[in-house]
Amino acid sequence: MNNLSPLISARSLTRQYRRGAEVVKALDGVDLDIRAGEMLAVTGPSGSGKTTLINLLSCLDAPTSGELSVAGRRVDGLPESELVAARRGVLGFVFQKFHLLPTLTVAENVELPLLFLRRPADRAETLRVLETVGLAERADHRPGEISGGQMQRTAIARALLAKPSILIADEPTGNLDKANGEAVIALFRKLVTETGITVILSTHNERHAAACDRILALEDGRIKTAGALHS
Ligand SMILES: Nc1ncnc2c1ncn2[C@@H]1O[C@H](COP(=O)(O)OP(=O)(O)O)[C@@H](O)[C@H]1O
Numbered sequence: 001m002n003n004l005s006p007l008i009s010a011r012s013l014t015r016q017y018r019r020g021a022e023v024v025k026a027l028d029g030v031d032l033d034i035r036a037g038e039m040l041a042v043t044g045p046s047g048s049g050k051t052t053l054i055n056l057l058s059c060l061d062a063p064t065s066g067e068l069s070v071a072g073r074r075v076d077g078l079p080e081s082e083l084v085a086a087r088r089g090v091l092g093f094v095f096q097k098f099h100l101l102p103t104l105t106v107a108e109n110v111e112l113p114l115l116f117l118r119r120p121a122d123r124a125e126t127l128r129v130l131e132t133v134g135l136a137e138r139a140d141h142r143p144g145e146i147s148g149g150q151m152q153r154t155a156i157a158r159a160l161l162a163k164p165s166i167l168i169a170d171e172p173t174g175n176l177d178k179a180n181g182e183a184v185i186a187l188f189r190k191l192v193t194e195t196g197i198t199v200i201l202s203t204h205n206e207r208h209a210a211a212c213d214r215i216l217a218l219e220d221g222r223i224k225t226a227g228a229l230h231s
């Protein structure tokens with residue numbers, strides 16, 4: 001991969017689900033190129049395929065057919081064990097529901113993935129990442145003691161700790177009020193500007209989508225419109 005090739009590239013990307021005798025085309029032939037350092041919004045009504053696309057780009061799920069390259073590597077057709085390797089250090093995930101453990105502190109929640117990898121945590125590094133998301137003072141609080149916006153920023157810090165080149169978020173502002181939602185979008189923008197990370201997020205919120213560099217609108221598993229808002 002050179003600097004000019006897209007960071008993520010999809011051709012005829014398709015994901016079908018079987019529901020009884022019926023086949024659901026959740027994603028139906030999507031072509032897509034995403035540049036490094038882009039902030040992309042995936043929009044569309046409920047059931048249009050946003051989560052399906054996000055899960056494929058995240059290498060959390062595999063396409064039924066089509067081609068997908070992530071960070072210079074073909075990932076369609078890879079077995080789960082190799083998808084895990086393709087994700088590591090490349091992709092960071094943020095979910096609508098923050099998935100924090102209530103008994104752990106903010107700092108411990110950020111370090112949790114290291115526990116699974118049996119790697120030691122570096123508390124100074126954890127605090128640096130918490131500083132980046134504006135939560136250094138909350139390191140010793142528990143999720144129950146902070147706001148929803150702070151919980152989501154904790155989840156973003158957790159995703160950032162492994163220094164991914166791509167941050168993917170499925171409706172990251174879906175459970176947040178207006179102010180906290182806007183703060184999360186502003187944080188993504190800051191990360192893109194300051195670190196060059198690539199951000200892909202799905203959203204129902206038109207203002208949040210408009211704050212991104214580009215909108216990919218889905219309808220019935222297909223791309224409806226795609227255009228640069230500002231470049
Ligand atoms: N595991 C599944 N099994 C069967 N159908 C599914 C599954 N996941 C999603 N779908 C269907 O695929 C379509 C797209 O769903 P999804 O990607 O979740 O859309 P969105 O995130 O935009 O709401 C919908 O029709 C949904 O019902």
Ligand SMILES: [Mg+2]
Binds near residue numbers: 050
């Ligand atoms: Mg969804």
